[in-house]
Amino acid sequence: MTIHLKQPNQILAQASPLPVPVTVAPGDGIGPEIMQASLKVLLAAGANIALEPIEIGKAVYLAGETSGIPANAWDSLRRTRIFYKGPVTTPQGGGYKSLNVTVRKALGLLANVRPCVAHAPAIATRHPDMDVVIVRENEEDLYAGIEHRQTDEVYQCLKLISRPGCERIVRYAFDYARAHGRKKVTCFTKDNIMKLTDGLFHRVFDEIAADYPDIASDHMIVDIGAARLADTPHAFDVIVMPNLYGDILSDVAAQITGSVGLAPSANIGEHCAMFEAIHGSAPDIAGQDIANPSGLLLAGVMMLLHIGQHKVAEKVHNAWLATIEAGIHTADIFRPGHSAQKVGTAAFAEAVIARLGQTPKVLTPASYATHAQAVTVWPAQKRKKALKELIGIDVFIHADAPVAELADALKTVENGLFELTMITNRGIKVWPGGLPETFCTDHWRCRFMAREGKQFNRAMVVELLRHLTQQGLDFIKTEQLYTFDGVPGFSLGQGQ
Template sequence: MIKVSLAKGDGIGPEIMDATLSILNAAGADLTFEEIEVGEKVYLSGNSTGISDEAWETIRRNKVLLKAPITTPQGGGYKSLNVTMRKTLGLYSNVRPCRSLHPFVTTKHPEMDLVIIRENEEDLYAGIEHQQTDEVVQCLKLISRPGCEKIVTYAFEYAKKYSRKKVTCFTKDNIMKQTDGLFHQVFDEVASRYPEIINEHWIVDIGAALVADSPEDFDVIVMPNLYGDVVSDIAAQITGSVGLAGSANIGEECSMFEAIHGSAPNIAGKNVANPSGLLNGAVMMLNHIGKSDVAEKIQNAWLRTIEDGVHTNDIYDPIMSTKRVGTKEFAEAIITNLGNKPKQLPEVFYEDNTPLVLPKYQRKPSKTKNVVGVDLFVDWNGYDANVLADQLKKLNNEALELSLITNRGVKVWPNGFSETFCTDHWRCRYLAKDGEDLSKESIIDILKSAISNNIDAIKTENLYTFDGVRGYSLGQGQ
């Protein structure tokens, strides 16, 4: 018997979890649950992480967590426990199937059946932010080759396992050529190993527009963390309701399964919440742990219940629905339908009863790394970049000289435009005079000179080449 960690969550969490457990038990899932408490009560008890050490140990011991939505208290600087759990446990892949249930659930896209696979650990969700000047804060966008390779490989293996025909990548590498550029590059590399699967790439803004307009053109979509968060909610909503979608978070060791919606405290305790999202997350869990026969039985019963028009309030329609029911009654209707299959909606059939397991990432040989300059970030409350440049040239030394000043990424010196609005945050680029590898002492000398010249240096970023290829962006307009 498999043991699963269980978190009933906050708000509507306990209600939809009880409904889900009743269906799992009735379907013969044969699981043992070990309950933990996470979320709002733990936060408010004085634990700023929202989870105890004992709960962490339970999750790590059982390897599988079924979690209802939780509430992060407002104010107080509390970090999202959902993000913390995904990153701490190495749950690098977020999987969200989005399938329309036309005509039983209202949608403008009756043929929609796609899966969004989102990188889950890095990107802007690293949560590394700093206020650097009175007017400017920064958030670091971190994209790694291991992160890209793991998520893209997972997307292609998922497509292969579940007989999907195409994998699409969304990035914004026309602007973020280093970070999103790496994601796109790795996508092309991995795609070449799966010639039987169609691959394509879209810039994320037009890609998201196409998902909203013609989602039937997509099959599996893989993308970095932030885009995936946004686009997956869009996709879930246009199927008919965010409340229907489940989500899997997969790592090399542990996994977590949940609904994609929040804890909805305004309807908690009223027996009106739709448990479908958590139930579909539980179905994904059953597939993951090799109980695909039970997953198939439950999902077909759920589809049949939707077809029968037995609907909770969020999807109730006077034309297509036959009965408006509460949380418990909806679960009871699904239990009654166990063993039945849908008549109009395509029934599900999970042929492979084994979990999807990928090999561990193997680090590539290191490239030759040379430092060729430094970006010095300066807090200065003037407006004329030429005046600032005159001060910054005093920092030039035998190895480095000022070559560029940007403000919010836009070149303002040399030959900047007076129309460019400037804040008090300036990136000042010093490059090696001979273009060769520098000693880092020359960068330290720049910082010492900044102090002596009363220039407020708030940050430095070394500029590198890797096997001779520039590893930093140019200024906009450069």
Template sequence: MSQRRIAIIRGDGIGPEIMDATLTILEAGGFTADYVNLEAGLSAVEKGLPAMPPETVEAIREIGIALKSPTTTPVGGGHVSANVALRKALDLFANVRPTRSIPGVKGPFEDFKIDLIIVRENTEDLYAGIEFQPHPDMAQAVKVITRPGSNRLHRYAFDMVRKQGRKKLAAVHKANIMKLTDGMFLEEFYKVAKEYPDIHAEDIIVDNCCMQLVTHPERFDAIVTENLYGDIVSDLCAGLVGGLGLAAGANIGEKCAVFEAVHGSAPDIAGKGIANPTALLFSALMMLRHIGENDTAKRIGRAVLKVAGEGKHVTRDLGGTAGTAEYTDAIIAAL
């Protein structure tokens, strides 16, 4: 029987290092695939290609699953972010970001185990990139919220909450000020909520949400929100459990899914062998669960938590002295 095909974007900076570590751990855990390496990011630009080449987009569309390391978007020059281009081209409308406390990793809430998940709209809002300058002293951006876009996002979020056995879903918005755009988003939320009577639906204004997250994170179980708010709130949540080095991410569409570490390419430490591959590894475990490899994902996840909890072979950002290779070997040994 032929192996499952998975598209791989090795990325820039520390990307290739953490991808190698991740795939090595997956193989040690018993998962193998036919990996198809694709170009994107700065490495593509340096070859005269767009940051997200059309050939890469079409390959992912055909394969259906991709694992992506961080890519660098050159400053200036009109280059579009590889991430934004990919999400738009493949209509990856839902960005999923889990936030969970990790044993041995210190955060501001050591006495409380944080376990929440954020579903962020991924293709609309101000990130639609509709900007213009009607006057030299004025620039404007158009905020785009649609009923179909909001409805499918909320439906995905409620389905996910039910599937994971969670009890609450909070819509984060600013409908008190942006009454038409955020108002529409909120209206669709409660419309969909009627179909899920087993899930407690509530809403919270985004600024209050941020305050509550850093004072009483235990009140949240799952969050669904717009693109810009989700970008900010998900990074805030990553800070509650140890930083972006632990933050996994998934971009989900109707026919494709791209799993990626949400941190940057960190060119300042590239090639030094000290990068932490945990975020990409956790993203890969989300990918395994997405394709039904739940047992393998569970085994590898337990190994990561064991190594992190012991604290003997973790990378510097986690309070240790280990390099990428030593940390990788420790996880494999824990399997």
């Protein structure tokens, strides 16, 4: 059976009445091959879906659309609310933005859910008992993509973490654990260093964990957590993380199970959901019929669960398990003397179809008969506004002068209302005091604070910047310093 994505009516004729509409994008590289194989299995199993194909990715980028996704594709996604997506190639250079990040953020797909499960002895792994779900925050953190070059030597990327974003992803992780019968949720952050941003994520995790007394919870600094995930993954159940850590460690966890090519991903939001493999488009093997379609096929299983077609999801998953258990493997997981047969992309799909209705004999069968409905995505909660008071300003200066010379110039702009209190370079305090061994660039953070008993205000900001201009100082960025209900909303300098 051939699936012609450009002729969706041929597919609709195979489906039962009132199929669920699904927007489908084959993607780039190996995408069309693994999408063809996956759809063939899903439809053969009786998936009640109506496919609405769209074109996204490299060709769209090169046609001049820097997001990689045209307007008609957005129309389809907002109409179907379900997106089954192949991997996409983002062209190098040219200012092209990641299509995945764009779709996730534009459609509010806040939760990236990545099950990482070992399938020993069918697939080789050092950790046969591994069964971890990583829930990754999808919209914030460094993936805001706000970057600037500020001086000859220094570039900046902003890390944005919001309380509503933390609350929604953490609550989703606990609700997911409860819905899927999982016993523990672990939080990974680096809040020993990033005390405000990662500190907020950790604090919200602890607050929300108290609402789920039936589920164990703990927190780890991300570096030791990553080490333990690689060494003893069976110690974890559900792990929730900010965006960057989740992106990196979900790939690591998937590889630990045996191959990144096996890992599916669901991106869940309040209004839409997207399902994809976690791997890339692998253009070096495109068109060779050797790619493993398993990640995308299992993402299809997650999609079927999301739209309530649990029996079909169970049927597909068990047929896939029976296939790999039989030793029918694509090249990435094939082992001479262990695997029974090396097959290509299309042949692997046919092998799964041949086993529809079967269950594995050694591997644990999938069972979704009592599977819960899709996990609720909580709307952002309104909170009482804090009392916000301006008490100072950080002015970032581009200068090649020694710090003592810079400090002398900056102190000339002081007045009876505010004073220079600190200069840092890449976060480390270099004035007053500082060590001669500290390496400095041409990028300086200069902190001015209201003098004791005085109140900083916006007019003082303008006056300060005017005086800096008169001194010929090149200020490139400012950050106003506030307290919120009396608590400082800014970090100290390292060494302060």
